[in-house]
Amino acid sequence: MARPLDAEALPAQAPAAPAAGAQGGAARRWWRRFARNRGAVLGLAVFVAIVVMALFADVLAPHDPLAQGVGPANEAPSWEHWAGTDSFGRDMLSRIIYGARIALVVGVVAVLLAMVVGVTLGLVAGYYGGAVDAVIMRVMDGLFAFPIIILAIAMMAVMGFGVRNVIIAVAVGFIAPFARVTRADVLAVKEEPYIEAARLAGVSRPAIIARHVLPNVAAPIIVQAALRVSGAIITESGLSFLGLGPPPPTPVWGSMIAEGRNFIVMAPHISTIPGIALMVTIVGLNLLGDGLRDTLDPRLRR
Amino acid sequence: MVRFFLSRIGQTFAVLFTVSVIVFALMRMIPGDPVLMMLGDDFTQEAYQRLRAKLGFDRSLVTQYAIWLQAILRGDLGTSYLNHEHVSVLVWDAFLPTLSLVVASMLVGILVAVPSGIVAAMRRDSAWDWGSMGFAIFVYSMPSFWKGIVLIWIFSVHLRWFPAVGYVHPWENFWEGTWRLVLPAITLGTFFSGLVARIIRSSLLEVLDQDYIKAARARGVRRAALVYRHALANALIPVVTVIGLQFGTLLGGAVLTETVFGIPGMGRLTVAAILNRDYAIVQGAILVGVLAVVIVNLAVDLTYAFLNPRIRVA
Numbered sequence: 001m002a003r004p005l006d007a008e009a010l011p012a013q014a015p016a017a018p019a020a021g022a023q024g025g026a027a028r029r030w031w032r033r034f035a036r037n038r039g040a041v042l043g044l045a046v047f048v049a050i051v052v053m054a055l056f057a058d059v060l061a062p063h064d065p066l067a068q069g070v071g072p073a074n075e076a077p078s079w080e081h082w083a084g085t086d087s088f089g090r091d092m093l094s095r096i097i098y099g100a101r102i103a104l105v106v107g108v109v110a111v112l113l114a115m116v117v118g119v120t121l122g123l124v125a126g127y128y129g130g131a132v133d134a135v136i137m138r139v140m141d142g143l144f145a146f147p148i149i150i151l152a153i154a155m156m157a158v159m160g161f162g163v164r165n166v167i168i169a170v171a172v173g174f175i176a177p178f179a180r181v182t183r184a185d186v187l188a189v190k191e192e193p194y195i196e197a198a199r200l201a202g203v204s205r206p207a208i209i210a211r212h213v214l215p216n217v218a219a220p221i222i223v224q225a226a227l228r229v230s231g232a233i234i235t236e237s238g239l240s241f242l243g244l245g246p247p248p249p250t251p252v253w254g255s256m257i258a259e260g261r262n263f264i265v266m267a268p269h270i271s272t273i274p275g276i277a278l279m280v281t282i283v284g285l286n287l288l289g290d291g292l293r294d295t296l297d298p299r300l301r302r
Numbered sequence: 303m304v305r306f307f308l309s310r311i312g313q314t315f316a317v318l319f320t321v322s323v324i325v326f327a328l329m330r331m332i333p334g335d336p337v338l339m340m341l342g343d344d345f346t347q348e349a350y351q352r353l354r355a356k357l358g359f360d361r362s363l364v365t366q367y368a369i370w371l372q373a374i375l376r377g378d379l380g381t382s383y384l385n386h387e388h389v390s391v392l393v394w395d396a397f398l399p400t401l402s403l404v405v406a407s408m409l410v411g412i413l414v415a416v417p418s419g420i421v422a423a424m425r426r427d428s429a430w431d432w433g434s435m436g437f438a439i440f441v442y443s444m445p446s447f448w449k450g451i452v453l454i455w456i457f458s459v460h461l462r463w464f465p466a467v468g469y470v471h472p473w474e475n476f477w478e479g480t481w482r483l484v485l486p487a488i489t490l491g492t493f494f495s496g497l498v499a500r501i502i503r504s505s506l507l508e509v510l511d512q513d514y515i516k517a518a519r520a521r522g523v524r525r526a527a528l529v530y531r532h533a534l535a536n537a538l539i540p541v542v543t544v545i546g547l548q549f550g551t552l553l554g555g556a557v558l559t560e561t562v563f564g565i566p567g568m569g570r571l572t573v574a575a576i577l578n579r580d581y582a583i584v585q586g587a588i589l590v591g592v593l594a595v596v597i598v599n600l601a602v603d604l605t606y607a608f609l610n611p612r613i614r615v616a
Contacts, residue, residue, distance in 0.1 A: 039439075141313075142320025145596050147554035150572075150588060157576040157584050158331050234445055238558050241447045242573050257448050261562070268455050275448035282443040 033295040040291020046284025054100040061094035065251040074267040084269040086259065095251035096277050102252050103281060107233035110170040115225050118178025123209050125179065126186025137183065140176040148173035149238050156244045163246045170235045174228050181224050185217035219296050226292045230285035237278055253278045306607055314600045321592050326367050329585050340383060379586035384578055389586035392571060397590060399469050400567035403490065403556045406483045410491025411498055419502025424529055426507065434499060442496030446555045450489040450562035457485060467564030486563045490555050494548065501544050506537040539609050546602025550595040
């Protein structure tokens with residue numbers, strides 16, 4: 001986790017194209033700041049645990065998440081089934097472990113998708129300005145007016161169900177924030193002397209944007225991405241909870257919570273335990289995002 | 303001031319225009335022919351052409367948009383495909399419960415957030431600070447639909463203090479209505495309080511660091527008076543903006559919360575309409591929801607301008 005972030009965050013901290021040695025130093029300094037932030041380290045630990053859970057789901061899960069009748073239906077947690085069983089007698093722990101996959105894939109891919117689209121729009125709007133800027137940003141204003149979950153619901157209505165569509169539906173809501181953050185920083189960076197120098201040296205506009213502007217606005221974008229993953233996962237769970245997510249019997253935390261609602265009196269574990277998994281993930285990602293913001297974003301550094 | 307108001311209102315119309323184009327485009331992207339859906343299984347080619355012309359689908363997209371927009375500006379959101387009720391009536395009936403949930407949640411959120419944010423800022427880095435900020439992250443990170451189920455499990459199933467589901471308008475039967483709103487409002491309001499408490503803390507810390515506060519402290523003003531009489535009013539100004547910006551998030555959260563508590567609001571209406579492919583309702587609900595968000599944002603911005611003299615003068 002730490003490595004790729006260092007490399008990309010660096011240019012923003014030292015825009016004057018630092019030598020390789022200086023880069024190593026800045027990365028180490030960043031890591032020391034990050035390691036001192038207790039919440040951030042806790043968040044990183046949770047995130048790593050969830051990633052491990054998702055990657056090695058087939059090894060870690062004691063049962064097939066789709067197999068029915070591996071135990072009696074609606075059984076409370078026991079030594080046999082640590083998180084109990086659901087109304088089909090499926091092993092809840094296995095379903096929760098596999099559920100981490102959907103949550104992570106949807107959360108991370110949706111944010112990456114939104115980031116690529118939003119950052120591109122923000123770069124173009126900020127650098128070119130004028131009518132291009134006006135048109136792009138008015139569309140972003142319109143998108144921004146939609147509450148994210150409502151936009152996602154509308155997108156699901158248009159596109160129909162399935163994991164791929166959930167990713168797109170969640171991503172659409174996060175495009176506008178990325179475009180806004182990127183544009184604001186591009187406007188500031190655009191006036192820097194080194195951009196002027198590149199322009200005078202005859203570098204083409206797309207090349208200036210890609211090679212000189214983008215690296216210098218990367219840090220706030222990375223922070224923004226880290227902060228948004230939890231929101232994307234919450235949105236996906238919300239869609240799944242409403243029955244608009246990946247179709248059953250896919251093990252998804254949101255739909256597991258929804259299924260358990262009917263058994264809240266006799267088998268409360270069916271709703272509560274997947275919710276704990278979801279909540280721990282969100283708390284972890286929020287702590288990690290806050291930590292990255294506090295240690296990476298140069299404007300916030302004290 | 304007048305110029306600020308006018309430009310802000312102009313921006314709002316621009317946003318509403320974009321929103322209307324987005325919603326129109328979304329509704330046209332839905333696979334399937336709406337004319338076929340309205341006609342059912344048994345129809346003649348002539349009837350098909352007649353309805354198509356009547357709905358304006360044989361004209362250009364721009365004309366279609368203009369016809370569509372005209373109808374919406376008249377307040378005509380169309381009729382439900384299924385039971386032919388007016389969408390505007392259905393949406394209005396569903397909007398009121400959602401709105402009362404959002405307002406009740408804001409009240410709960412502010413009641414929790416203001417004291418915990420102030421305590422956290424006044425005793426920075428103390429156990430109080432860690433405790434209330436930890437609580438803030440915790441409630442902020444709990445998905446509202448799950449929190450609602452846990453609250454039902456504790457307070458309805460076990461303690462039997464509150465009804466698990468159901469809704470009554472608080473203005474029709476105050477006690478009954480309020481009673482039924484308590485759990486849903488705690489569910490959504492604590493989420494909101496987590497967010498607001500963090501903003502109040504950082505905003506208050508920033509204000510407490512300013513020169514006029516230092517001067518007051520040098521004059522020997524007591525710490526409590528410093529916070530309540532000198533700092534708080536200024537610290538709360540940015541909070542107003544956050545409350546406005548979060549209205550949309552709250553509305554989205556209400557959609558999920560009301561599903562848990564069986565409140566017949568916008569969320570239930572929209573989701574049922576999606577599953578029934580009743581797109582006139584989906585479109586109407588989304589338009590009204592976004593309109594509410596945009597209007598609240600405008601109102602908050604204008605209030606903010608009143609509160610903040612730096613903008614008022616400019």
